[in-house]
Amino acid sequence: MTKKRKNKVHKTLVEQILDKNKIPFEQMEFPTHEEGDVAQLSVDHMDIDEHKIYKTIVFTGKKTGPVVGVLPVDEHLSEKKLAKASGNKKVALVPLKDLLKTTGYQHGANTPIGIYEKFKYPIFFDQEAKEMGTIIVSSGQIGRSVKVDAQKVANLVHGKFVDIKE
Secondary structure (H helix, E strand, O other), X not given: OOOOOOOOOOOOHHHHHHHHOOOOEEEEEOOEEEEOOEEEEOOOOOOOXXXXXXXXXXXXXXXXXXXXXXXXXXXXXXXXXXXXXXXXXXXXXXXXXXXXXXXXXXOOOOOHHXXXXXXXXXXXXXXXXXXXXEEEEEEEEOOEEEEEEHHHHHHHOOOEEEOOEO
C-alpha cells in the first residue's frame, strides 16, 4: 500500500511556530546571491517594496548578552539607540563566525521568531514596523520569508517597538 503525498512547500520551523500560535502568514521565496562568503537576498528586481522587508541583526551587550534588532533592509541600525533600548551602555555585532552558535541560524536566515523560540533573547523592532502593519521577516532559511502582522509577531516574541534606526 502506497501513500500519496501532496505536492506542497515544506513548512520551516518558523512557519510551524506561527501555525501553532494561530498567527496567519504568507510564505514568500526570494532569489539569493553570494556576496563574499554570505548569501544575500536579491530583491532589486522584484515587485516588493524593500522597506517592508525586515532584517534581523544580532548584537551582544555586557548586561544582556545577545540582543536582537529588527528593521527594514534599506535602513541602518543605530547601535547607540539599540544599546539604550536594551539597557546596555554599548552593543557590538556578534561576529559572523559566532552567529550560528549564538542564534541557531546562518547569516541571511536569522529570524526573530526562531531566535526567540530557542533562546528568548530580547528583541527590538524598529517602531515603524508597528505603523506598517504587515512586514516580511525571514522564516529561518536563506531565501524563505513570511509576511506577517508586526504586532502579532512582536507579541509572540515579547518584542518591543522602539526607534533603532540611524
